[in-house]
Amino acid sequence: MVAIEKELPSVAARPAAAPATADAIPLALRRSGGSARQVLALSLIGALALAVFASRDLSTWLDRLGGGPVLEPLQHAAAQWNGAMDRLGLTRPHDALRTAMRRLLDWRWDTLP
Amino acid sequence: MLFPTSGFLLFFLVVAAAMAALQTRFTAKKAVLVVASYYFYAQWDWRFCLLLAASSALSYLAGRLIGATADRERRRLVLGIAVALHLGLLGIFKYFDFFVLSANELARMLGMQHELPFLEILLPVGISFFTFHGISYVVDVYRGDVAVCRNPLDMALYMSFFPQLVAGPIVRAAYFLPQLERPSPEPIPIAPALLLILLGLFKKVIVANYLATGLVDPVFAAPTSHGGPDLLLATYGYAVQIYCDFSAYSDMAIALAALLGFRFPANFNQPYRAERLREFWQRWHISLSTWLRDYLYRPLGGNRHGRFKTYRNLLLTMLLGGIWHGAAWKFVVWGALHGGGLAVERMLEPWLGRHCRTLPARIVATLVVFHFVCLAWIFFRAEDFQVAWLYLAGLGQGWSGGLRQAGPLMVGLIALGLAGQFIPDRLFERAAAALGHMPVWGLGATAGIAIAAIGALGPEGVAPFIYFRF
Numbered sequence: 034m035v036a037i038e039k040e041l042p043s044v045a046a047r048p049a050a051a052p053a054t055a056d057a058i059p060l061a062l063r064r065s066g067g068s069a070r071q072v073l074a075l076s077l078i079g080a081l082a083l084a085v086f087a088s089r090d091l092s093t094w095l096d097r098l099g100g101g102p103v104l105e106p107l108q109h110a111a112a113q114w115n116g117a118m119d120r121l122g123l124t125r126p127h128d129a130l131r132t133a134m135r136r137l138l139d140w141r142w143d144t145l146p
Numbered sequence: 147m148l149f150p151t152s153g154f155l156l157f158f159l160v161v162a163a164a165m166a167a168l169q170t171r172f173t174a175k176k177a178v179l180v181v182a183s184y185y186f187y188a189q190w191d192w193r194f195c196l197l198l199a200a201s202s203a204l205s206y207l208a209g210r211l212i213g214a215t216a217d218r219e220r221r222r223l224v225l226g227i228a229v230a231l232h233l234g235l236l237g238i239f240k241y242f243d244f245f246v247l248s249a250n251e252l253a254r255m256l257g258m259q260h261e262l263p264f265l266e267i268l269l270p271v272g273i274s275f276f277t278f279h280g281i282s283y284v285v286d287v288y289r290g291d292v293a294v295c296r297n298p299l300d301m302a303l304y305m306s307f308f309p310q311l312v313a314g315p316i317v318r319a320a321y322f323l324p325q326l327e328r329p330s331p332e333p334i335p336i337a338p339a340l341l342l343i344l345l346g347l348f349k350k351v352i353v354a355n356y357l358a359t360g361l362v363d364p365v366f367a368a369p370t371s372h373g374g375p376d377l378l379l380a381t382y383g384y385a386v387q388i389y390c391d392f393s394a395y396s397d398m399a400i401a402l403a404a405l406l407g408f409r410f411p412a413n414f415n416q417p418y419r420a421e422r423l424r425e426f427w428q429r430w431h432i433s434l435s436t437w438l439r440d441y442l443y444r445p446l447g448g449n450r451h452g453r454f455k456t457y458r459n460l461l462l463t464m465l466l467g468g469i470w471h472g473a474a475w476k477f478v479v480w481g482a483l484h485g486g487g488l489a490v491e492r493m494l495e496p497w498l499g500r501h502c503r504t505l506p507a508r509i510v511a512t513l514v515v516f517h518f519v520c521l522a523w524i525f526f527r528a529e530d531f532q533v534a535w536l537y538l539a540g541l542g543q544g545w546s547g548g549l550r551q552a553g554p555l556m557v558g559l560i561a562l563g564l565a566g567q568f569i570p571d572r573l574f575e576r577a578a579a580a581l582g583h584m585p586v587w588g589l590g591a592t593a594g595i596a597i598a599a600i601g602a603l604g605p606e607g608v609a610p611f612i613y614f615r616f
Contacts, residue, residue, distance in 0.1 A: 055412045056411060057412040058339070069334065081590075091152065
C-alpha cells in the first residue's frame, strides 16, 4: 500500500500543464492594475453615479420587486431620490437619450431627414 | 439574475466587499465565492443547486479514484462511469423528452398505439456548461494533463464559479485549478475589465436587444409575411444579434472573473472576418470548439486515419455539437451543415490554398464563409424545420417590396456589428491603456455614467441571453 502511494504522484499528480489557451485579457494589459479594495471603491462610485443619472431606473427596479415591510420604505426612498434628482435636472440626460432613441426607432426609409 | 441588471450590481457589490475585506485570506475568499455562486444559481431555481453539487461531487470523487490507482483498466473504468453519469444527467434533463417525442412519432408512423410518457422536467440553466467542466476535469486527470484536485472547495469553485456558470466560457480544469492553488501575484486589470463590461453591455443591451425585437423576432415569427429584402436583412441581423448577445456574455464573464482576481480564456475573436469555415470555428465560441476538438474529434481519430475518416470525424463532431445546442432536428441540420462544410473545405484545401491568396480572392472567401454561416443560422434560429424551409423559399421570391421591417436603425446596427469584426485589436488595448491612467474614482464615475447612458438607450427590461437555454 505504501509502495503504491509512493508511486502515485508520477501517475496521477503530474504537474498541471495548462492547455495552450490564450488569456482573454492580454498579459500586457495585466501588468498594471489595482487591488480588491480599489475594485470595491470603483464599484461603489459606479453605483452612485448610476443612482444619480439613472435614478428613474433604480425606482422602477425596486417597484418591480413587489411589496413588503422591507421593500416599501426602500421604494418610497427611491421615489423621493428620483424626485430630487429630477428637480436638480440630473435626469435630463437620461430622458434626452431615451427620447432620441425612440426617434431613431421610429425612423422609416421614407421619413429619413 | 442577469448581468445587466440592478439586482446583479447589488450582488456584485456584496461579493466585491467580501473580497476586499478578506484581503489575503485566500481560502476564505474561495469559500465566499462558492457561496455567492450557489446563491447566484439559486436565483433561477434552488433545486438546480442540488444538481450542480451532485455534478461537482461526482467529478471530485472520480478524480480522486482515478488518481488513487495506477491500474490502467481501473482508471479507465472510473473514467467511463464518470463520463457516462455526467452525460446521463445531461441526457435526462436535456434530451429525454426529445427522444420520447421522436420514438412516439416513429411508433405512430408504424401504426403502433402505445405512446411513451414525457417527463416534462425543467431544463436547468447552464447544465451543459458545468457538465462540460466536469467531463473535461475527469478526462484530463485520466490523461495526466491536470493534477488531481484534492481540495473539495477548489472543485466546488471550479464547477460553480458564477461568472461562467450559466453560459461559459468553458474553462478547462488545467487552466483554472492552478489559479486556485495560490492567489495571483498580478494586479487586478481594472481598466480592461471595465472596458469589456461596457463593450458587453453595449452589444447586449443595444445591438442584440434592438435587433431581436425590431427585426429578427418578427421576421422569423412570420417569414411568409415578409419579402426577400427583409428576410435577408433579418438573417444578417440574427448573425449580428447572436454574436453580440453571446460574445457580450463572454466579455462580461471574463471581466467579472478578472475583477475577482481570476483569468479566463478568450471565447470570441471577430468570427465573421474568417476566410475559411475552419477559421470561423477558431474564432467563434472558442472554448466549445476546442473542447469538441480535444474531447470528441481527436478521440474519434481526428485526422490521423486518412481522408475519409477525417471527413467522417468532422461531420460527427459537428453533428454532436449541433445536438448539444438542443434536442431538435433543426440543430442537427445546423451541425450537419457545419460538419459537411468543414469536410468539403478540407477536401478543397489544396485548391483554396492556391487560389485564395490575393486580396480580392480573400474578400470573396470571407463573404462566402459569412453567407454559409448565415445560411446555417436560419436553421438554428427558426422555430422548427418547416419554418426554416419557408424562410429559405421566401428568400428566393418577393424582392420587389423593399425593406418594410428593417428600418434605418436596424440596418445601422447590422452595419455596426459587422464593422466591429474588422476593428484592430490594438484599438482595444489602447483604449484600456488610456483608461488605466485614470484614478479609481474617475474610472468608477465614467463607468457609472456610461452604464446609465447604455441603460437609457436600451429598451425597457433585458431579454435573457440566447445561450442560457443551451
